[in-house]
Amino acid sequence: MSLPTFKYNPNPVALNVISKEKTICPVCKQEHESVNEGPFLSIDDVEGICPWCISDGSAAKLYDGEFQDPSRCDQVENETFIDELIHRTPGYFRWQQEYLLSHCGDFFATEQK
Numbered sequence: 001m002s003l004p005t006f007k008y009n010p011n012p013v014a015l016n017v018i019s020k021e022k023t024i025c026p027v028c029k030q031e032h033e034s035v036n037e038g039p040f041l042s043i044d045d046v047e048g049i050c051p052w053c054i055s056d057g058s059a060a061k062l063y064d065g066e067f068q069d070p071s072r073c074d075q076v077e078n079e080t081f082i083d084e085l086i087h088r089t090p091g092y093f094r095w096q097q098e099y100l101l102s103h104c105g106d107f108f109a110t111e112q113k
Contacts, residue, residue, distance in 0.1 A: 004055035008089045008109050017090045027053035038091040041066045060087035067091040
């Protein structure tokens with residue numbers, strides 16, 4: 001099964017955000033060959049989330065969590081773009097905390113290695 005596509009993080013494997021590792025996803029309860037290694041901001045300490053539960057928003061909804069810190073993003077008017085970035089895009093770790101920029105009302109995609 002190929003990985004879902006993430007508009008704002010088009011190559012999460014190259015950024016070491018999604019790795020090939022067996023997991024039983026705590027959201028969908030299914031076994032997968034890929035797992036999120038990036039940040040997930042939630043009251044609960046959640047590990048093993050599969051990329052498909054990130055992509056469809058079910059992980060963020062179940063745990064009332066975020067994959068990006070909304071205070072570390074440019075402001076955009078379109079709520080759909082904000083929701084996709086915060087709740088349906090795997091985050092990544094940087095040496096300094098990331099800040100996600102926008103242009104023409106939409107966010108930039110994460111740079112690739």
